[in-house]
Amino acid sequence: MTYVWHPGDEYLRNSNVARLMRRLGAATGDELRRASVADIGSFWDAVVDDLALPFLTPYREVVDLSRGVEWPDWFVGGALNAADACLRRWVGQIPDAVAVTHEAEDGTTRSLTFAQLDDEVARLRGALRARGVTKGDAVALYLPMGIEAVVTLYAVASLGAMLVPLFSGFAASAIAARVGDARAKVMVCADATVRRGRVVQMLPVAREAAAECPSLELVIVVGNVEESVALKGSEVAWETVLSERPDPDIERTAASDVLLLAYTSGTTGKPKGAVHTHAGFVVKTACEVAYGFDVAPGRTFSWITDMGWIMGPLSILGTHANGGTLMLYEGSPDVPDARRLWSLVERHRISTLGVSPTLIRTLRSPDNTGVDYDLSSVRTIGSTGEPWDPESYEWLARDVFRERVPVINFSGGTEVGGSFLCPYPVEDIAACSLGGPALGMDVDVVDANGAGVRGEIGELVCRQPWPAMTRGIWNDPDRYHEAYWSTFPGLWRHGDHALVDDGGWFILGRSDDVMNVAGKRVAPAEIESVVAEDPAVREAAVVGIPDPTKGEGIWVFYVAGSGDDEARVEARIRERVATRVGKPFAPSHVVQVSELPKTRSAKILRRAIRAAVVGTDPGDLSGAENPAAVETIRARVRELR
Structure with missing residues (x-):
């Protein structure tokens, strides 16, 4: 019999999404979905208010579509800085709560409270500002999932500069292509990381890339593995910049100012730089983490990911927008053995555990069901990026978590800034299902003529814009229009084939x-x-x-x-x-x-x-x-x- 999650009273009464349902007068998840796209302006305004997201200047209009559905202007006239909305506000409310915890593969841990994180961000902000980084400049991040990545993200955002997060496993040519396209002024990189007990060098790769990037003026080096790193040329040590005087001033960025350039690889041609803005990305990621994953102050969010994937920035900003604790793991989650993941949950009291189906297939065995560990802190399991097989899904849901935790299997993309499809803890969720359209996402499956279809494979599209929809491809508006809007005029075509039937919504892979x-x-x-x-x-x-x-x-x-x-x-x-x-x-x-x-x-x-x-x-x-x-x-x- 196919496994189905059925929510209990805790989720139906006390979850974040249940609160939103009461606010909008929705009795079911599907009613909430319909309400969220009936008037997108009203819905996203309700999200901002429900999550108390702080705008430095209130917006006068939620969305302006005067330039067409392809080029919306969100939170018109408003000012919001991601560092203020996701970090600074908690310093005044819960300064001593843990903001971020990092664990390395060797078991070494380090944590910062919101007040401590704010101080490190202020120091890096001051160092960057003193070295000429200003609003609109690009700063590349080539780091593993550690606290330095979080500090860098907020410092760059607080200056109104643009973050360019890079996959920690990139080769020099891939780094150079992205840094060159963004014309990054600064790169923050690690000397190395450790994966499966093996030191993986990063600084030599960064140096090779930097030699091909004339825009780079400064490289800040984090001594992540070695106690001492011999610096060259324009390089400066992380410890040096963090020892400088903190700068308290956060830039007053407009809602539509660029926060980050998230590069995604194409099958051909150069990588595409998806443009994400301060307000749009923060509002969407806050919505994802609050209502899909039920994060709030006092709860811990952890996702096995990398800063080079959209889940890296989403994890940081979405968690902190909701006042939660972010737990970062650097290394392979099955070292020294397949029980490492359950050990992480127990020791860090993880509330939301993000995994991939491939990882669970690797861990799955009759003697690895976590019975020797306290997994009671987990409220939701997250997954994205690839389809599940029923056996692995049901093993995780039934054998490991005893049918008491929903699997929030969601699907979106770099250009989406979050999800298109997402189940919610207040509804029945069939094994492997993506539930239905994410809140505020007017998603459909259409045939070759753009007409909606059910019970057959079609193209996944979105009929209305959303706040984190990429504002284009960096320096290439024609490519943006060709990639997403040229197949079905007025509809965003994501490039995924999907199916909707009585069992729910399913992504079946890329169109090709x-x-x-x-x-x-x-x-x-x-x-x-x-x-x-x-x-x-x-x-x-x-x-x-x-x-x-x-x-x-x-x-x-x-x-x-x-x-x-x-x-x-x-x-x-x-x-x-x-x-x-x-x-x-x-x-x-x-x-x-x-x-x-x-x-x-x-x-x-x-x-x-x-x-x-x-x-x-x-x-x-x-x-x-x-x-x-x-x-x-x-x-x-x-x-x-």
Whole structure:
């Protein structure tokens, strides 16, 4: 029987989203969704008021669409600075509450209260201001998930400068492309980080990138691993800048001033810099974390992520906008063993635990259900970035958390600044479901003509704007319009295929991942979930490859979870897919590989796998955790031929 979460009185009466429902007169989650898009101006105004988000100058209008749906102006006439709204206000209310805690892979921990965090931010702000960083300048952040990343974000925001967060695993060329496009003036980087007990050097990579970026005037180096770092040229130590006099003055930024440039990789061409603003990003992330994840003062939010993904900034600003404690983990969450995650929950009293399906598949075993740990602090589990398989979802919900905690599986993107789809703790949530449209998001699934469809695969679109919708692609408005608005005039097309049926809303993968087999469309996730049931399969990826008979044939790539014979595994998978999905979808090839190419956030790079098979350019792999896996697959395919 498929698992379904049913909310109890605690969520129905005392959650943040239940409070919002009472305010807006909604009896159910779906009623609240409808109310949130019936009048988007009224809804987002209610969110600002309900969460007491402080504008330095009140806005006179919530949204102005006079330039068209593609170019909305939010919180017109208002002034809000993210550092004031998410940090400074709590210094006056709960100064001694813990704002951020960091734990390294070796178990070392450090915490700062809101007052202490504000002091470090003021010191970095003063150092940057003294070195000529002013409103509108770009500052790149190349750091692991540590307290220095939080300090840097707020210091940059408080100056009215633009943050450019970078993936901590980027190569020099990827850093240089983004820093160069943003014309960043300063970079804050770490000497190194530690992952799976191995020191991963970062400063040499940053130096190589800096040599290609004439706009960079200063590099601030955090001694994250080494006790002493030999500096060169324009480099200055983090300890030096934090020893300088604090600057108390926060810039009075307009609601529409740029807060950060969040770069997302495309399949071709240079990375896209999504433009996010102070008010828009803060309001949307505060909404996500309050109503989806039920964070409030005294509760702790932790997500296994990286500053280079939108979940990094979202975690910081969304948590602190609600007065919560942010718990950051640096390293691999299964070191020294698969129980590390439960240990983190127990020791830090985590309320919201953000994971990926891939991580849970790695941890899943009958003897790792967390029974030896106190997991009672957890109120919500979060996940994003990839589809779930039912077995892993239900193991987490049933075996680990005993059906008492909802899984808030949400989906959005870098350009969205949060989610398009999100379930809420006050409603029934079926296993693997995304619930429905996120609050304030007028989301639909449409056919090729832009008409809404149900019960069949279509394109995910949004019919109205939202506060954190990117204000364009940095320095490239034409590319912004082409990417999101050119397919369906007046509708944002996100590039995901989705399905709405009686079981809920489901993301089925990127539009170019969906396969057309003998005239029938099927999403990789549908077949991957069947393949994952085989006991010999640890994880799998499915791609469509040109086929002279079917149009596209299905290729399965899997990483073995046992030493079972490859021929037997292939036969079982073919039979299982034919039986469960249909004979036309039986795989043409089933290929065992040592690893699948992924991003650091555990998304499988199917386009790169497809390129390895057909012999084409895999596109931008700068965000890949293991780009060498593509060549390994290419070699394996050559063996088959």
